[in-house]
Amino acid sequence: MAFAVPARPYDFILDPKHVALVVIDMQRDFIETGGFGDALGNDVSRLTKIVPTVAALIALFRARKLPIVHTREAHRPDLSDCPPAKRLRGKPGLRIGDVGAMGRILVAGEPGNQILPELAPVEGEIVIDKPGKGMFWGTGLQDTLAGLGITQLVFAGVTTEVCVQTSMREANDRGYECMLVEDATESYFPEFKAAAIEMIVAQGGIVGWATPLSVLENAFAEQVVHG
Ligand code: C5J
Numbered sequence: 001m002a003f004a005v006p007a008r009p010y011d012f013i014l015d016p017k018h019v020a021l022v023v024i025d026m027q028r029d030f031i032e033t034g035g036f037g038d039a040l041g042n043d044v045s046r047l048t049k050i051v052p053t054v055a056a057l058i059a060l061f062r063a064r065k066l067p068i069v070h071t072r073e074a075h076r077p078d079l080s081d082c083p084p085a086k087r088l089r090g091k092p093g094l095r096i097g098d099v100g101a102m103g104r105i106l107v108a109g110e111p112g113n114q115i116l117p118e119l120a121p122v123e124g125e126i127v128i129d130k131p132g133k134g135m136f137w138g139t140g141l142q143d144t145l146a147g148l149g150i151t152q153l154v155f156a157g158v159t160t161e162v163c164v165q166t167s168m169r170e171a172n173d174r175g176y177e178c179m180l181v182e183d184a185t186e187s188y189f190p191e192f193k194a195a196a197i198e199m200i201v202a203q204g205g206i207v208g209w210a211t212p213l214s215v216l217e218n219a220f221a222e223q224v225v226h227g
Contacts, residue, residue, distance in 0.1 A: 001016075001223070001225050002014060002015040002016075002225070003219060003220075003222075003223040003224050003225055004219065004224050005179070005209075005211055005215065005216055005219040006211065006215050006219065007179060007209040007210060007211035007215070008201040008205075008209065008210050008211065009201045009202075009204055009205045009209070010205070010209075012177070012179045012209040012211065014152065014154075014179075014219070015151075015152060016064065016066060017149070018149055018150055018151040018152050019066060019067075019150065019151075019152040019153070019154060020066065020067035020068065020069055020145065020148065020150045020152070020153055020154070021057065021058065021061040021066065021067070021068045021069065021153075021154045021155075021156070022068075022069045022071065022135065022153050022154065022155050022156070022157070022167065022171075023054060023057075023058065023068065023069070023070050023071070023119065023156050023157045024071050024135065024155065024156065024157030024158065024163050024164045024167055024185075025071055025072060025073050025157050025158055025159075025163050026051075026054060026070070026115050026116055026119045026156075026157050026158065027072050027073070027074075027112070027113055027114060027115050027116070028102055028111065028112045028113070028114055028115075028116060029073070029102070029105065029106055029112040029113055030044070030047060030073075030158050030159070031044055031047045031048055031051075031116060031158070032044060032102065032112070033101070034100050034101025034102050034112070035100065035101075035102055035105070035112045036092075036094070036096070036100075036105045036106050036112075037188065039092045039093040039094040039095075039100065039105065040090070040092050040093075041092075041093075042188035043188060044188070046186055046187070046188055046190075047158050047159070047186050047188070049186065050156075050158075050183065050184055050185065050186045051116060051118055051119065053156075053181075053183050053184045053213055054119055054156050054157070054184045055118055055119055056213060056217075057154075057156050057181055057184045057213055057216075058119060060213075060216070060217055060220060061154075062122070064220070067125075067126065067148055067150065068121070068125045068126070069125070069126040069127075069128060069135075069141070069145075070115055070119075070121045070125060070126070070127045070128070071127075071128045071129075071130050071135050071157070071163070071167070072108075072113055072114075072115065072127070072128070072129050072130070073106055073130060073131075073132075073133070073163060074106060074107065074108040074113050074129035074130065074131070075096060075097070075106055075107055075108065075131055076107075076108060076131075077104070077107055077108065077109070079096070079097050079107075081131040081138060082096055082097065082106075082131060100112065108129050115127075126141075126144060128141050132166075133162055133163045133166040133167075134163070134166040134167050134169070134170040135163075135167040135170065135171075136167070136170045136171070136174065137170070142174060145176075150176075151175070151176060151177065152176065152177045152178075152179075153168075153171050153176050153177070153178050153179070154178075154179050154180075154181060154216070155167070155168055155178060155179065155180045155181065155185070155208075156180075156181050156184035156185055157184070157185060158185065158186055158187070159185075159186065159187045159188060159192075159193075160180075160185045160186060160187040160192065160193040160196045160197070161187055161189075161192040161193065161195065161196035162187075164180065164185050164196075165196045165199070165200070165207075168180065168200060168207055168208055169207055172207050172208060177208065177209075178200075178207065178208035178209070179208055179209040179210065179211060180197065180200060180208060180209070180210045180211075181210075181211065181212070181213050181216060182197060182210050182211065182212050183212050183213055184213055197210050
């Protein structure tokens with residue numbers, strides 16, 4: 001039975017039969033020293049702070065046996081799915097494919113490309129390697145979600161204004177109802193996180209909804225039936 005989750009810009013009507021959790025790119029490359037985020041000059045310690053909140057959100061969905069999708073930003077070892085425009089962008093200390101402290105940067109199978117152990121997928125959960133910022137481009141995720149009858153997506157992960165927002169926008173354009181869990185996402189730039197959330201909920205939820213984890217947990221516990 002669908003129930004209301006208090007959210008911005010208005011209640012999100014969550015239907016447990018059609019919802020999945022999407023955890024974006026909680027991989028060592030973005031969160032630990034020596035990875036891609038660090039090579040780009042970011043303070044990665046900001047991102048580690050959300051790990052317990054993301055773990056609690058995953059636990060909420062696991063306890064109810066609801067589908068969970070984990071994504072990784074990952075390229076093939078031969079980099080055939082990494083356009084030069086991406087690899088050559090900027091002047092990072094290390095580029096995609098270079099060998100860093102945790103193996104080759106953003107390359108599938110390397111230690112740095114793994115999801116943090118605290119958030120590791122368990123059997124039955126969906127893991128998507130995506131070559132872009134968005135989770136649909138170059139992946140088969142849309143067919144997988146369609147096969148499960150998923151029409152609603154709850155989002156968490158990093159970084160808010162890059163891969164999370166891009167994936168939410170891709171999903172929104174594909175007809176999914178999307179809600180971001182505000183304290184289960186983070187950016188290297190606090191002002192970008194705040195702005196991304198405002199952009200998502202503005203204009204009547206032009207991209208989707210946003211709510212904190214405690215509100216979502218409470219809504220799951222109380223399940224105030226909608227309609
Ligand atoms: C970035 C991501 N920031 N997962 N990737 O390059 O947001």
